């Protein structure tokens with residue numbers, strides 16, 4: 001086993017293990033780098049660019065860039081957070097995200113990131129795309145209105161569940177997650193307990209019968225902002241900071 | 246009174262009350278004159294927006310109780326609960342765990358308290374305290390706050406208490422998520438309960454005070470009020486199996502203007518066998534009626550007055566004593582006086598406060614069995630006695646758990662014909678010549694307001710609705726127009 005090494009993130013020295021991405025090293029050290037498509041149990045994918053940091057002055061996706069010795073990483077800067085805000089705003093206007101009645105509200109990573117980064121209302125026009133729903137599966141419901149194309153379900157189904165239920169089809173604006181079946185989720189081998197269902201960061205892939213089970217006030221992000229769990233690991237970490245950066 | 250067939254005669258003249266602004270929907274009163282320039286008919290036009298029924302198609306059924314709250318920013322809790330009751334049916338649950346039902350009831354009584362308090366203190370009290378003819382510049386809540394500061398504060402505090410109860414049961418004051426298909430997602434903590442108990446005596450005292458104002462006012466002005474905007478009608482509400490008033494659940498009971506029962510303890514899932522909706526060419530809002538009586542005679546009133554008229558008794562002592570006094574006035578027969586709505590509403594305010602007290606002392610609210618499950622069914626029908634009257638939610642859910650069809654009859658739609666009759670009566674009695682006088686406008690406003698219409702519910706627009714009046718002659722030409730500053 002090779003030696004651990006150090007790099008700095010926002011001027012703080014952080015210890016990393018060989019093979020870790022910048023994101024993983026930051027997580028382990030209790031430094032939160034915003035992200036959407038990355039998931040600790042899945043292979044990095046580099047799709048959303050929300051994790052973009054500056055490495056020695058150049059923008060890089062923290063989830064796919066390996067940490068190296070002596071790296072100088074910028075993360076929580078006004079410029080990078082502004083970049084993240086505009087990415088997230090784009091995601092909001094490109095889909096149909098109605099937080100006020102979405103069952104994932106309070107548990108949604110997209111919404112939580114918007115709060116953490118201080119987004120009030122998107123500056124772009126809503127596009128109101130026409131998207132489809134699939135309720136055919138007895139245990140799982142798909143609402144494509146809220147899909148942000150993070151690809152977590154694609155990776156989880158392929159790499160963890162070993163099923164290949166989901167895939168991307170189309171390109172550009174028409175790109176969407178599709179399923180490995182003619183048109184119905186019910187015709188796939190997907191099961192309710194699959195990792196592919198669990199990892200959806202938004203309200204696109206939903207386990208039936210679980211909606212609104214957590215009362216308001218006891219949902220994942222009702223009290224602490226997204227990333228607070230990671231920041232709590234930091235040695236001598238102050239209490240979780242508020243919703244805005 | 247003019248019949249619907251007569252109004253189609255081309256010789257009719259029309260007087261119209263139109264909204265000052267159309268931004269938030271559309272409330273308009275048209276007074277139609279005949280050749281002799283007498284009032285032939287009055288029509289309250291509300292642009293009822295039914296786009297919601299289309300919007301909800303395809304959505305998963307469990308989303309409905311949260312989604313439907315977007316229908317109305319004024320009575321979201323009523324829609325939340327009616328939809329949840331419908332979805333109980335969809336998930337095959339006929340009986341909720343006691344904790345779930347009682348939490349929902351607490352939410353509902355909280356809503357009743359805040360809604361009735363808001364209406365009475367903010368909208369009605371200026372009419373009662375200053376008189377219908379007082380300058381609208383004084384006849385408003387600011388005027389009340391200036392002259393009767395204690396009263397204005399009580400209104401605000403009663404409302405706040407109700408809203409806090411909604412928050413503790415639904416999670417938020419609007420767009421809460423508390424009621425879920427088959428139950429509720431939280432119980433009431435001891436700390437929450439104790440917080441409410443602390444202020445309860447004050448809430449009861451203020452509720453008694455509000456009831457006294459409404460009662461005394463009605464008794465003092467009985468002679469003038471008895472005929473004001475009044476007419477005979479049927480009355481409809483849910484009723485408990487033992488005949489008690491029940492605002493959350495029961496069978497349907499309809500009584501005639503003189504008290505005969507038209508139907509009783511009808512399982513509301515069969516409402517379509519008893520109630521139909523008539524469409525009229527001049528109105529976007531439908532006109533519900535009792536099928537066995539037909540559209541001409543079958544229309545009915547809902548809301549506080551109807552509920553007092555249908556109930557055999559109220560199961561809380563102070564409200565029951567008040568009910569007895571109220572019913573004694575008409576010797577136990579239905580009360581058909583439009584302005585009696587206010588007294589009836591305040592009896593319900595006190596009833597809601599008493600119910601909240603009883604529930605807060607019920608240990609079931611701290612129970613942990615929150616949800617029941619059953620066999621999926623294709624149809625869900627949920628009815629509730631909303632503050633403004635019976636509210637119907639009806640859904641068909643397909644085999645993919647998606648809503649295929651939805652039909653709602655909101656309280657204000659149920660009171661559609663009665664509100665038209667009330668305006669017509671006022672127009673008959675107060676129209677002089679072809680002039681829209683201040684006195685006429687004020688009285689039209691007061692008569693409609695007695696029904697506490699939620700134009701927001703009916704039209705799905707937000708906020709209170711400005712109202713305009715127009716007089717139209719037999720030749721179809723607009724003869725007069727007015728209505729600035731009118732709100733219901």
Ligand code: FES
Nearest residue numbers: 035048049051063
């Ligand atoms: S989290 Fe790194 S690109 Fe999405």
Ligand code: NI
Nearest residue numbers: 317320699702
């Ligand atoms: Ni309403």
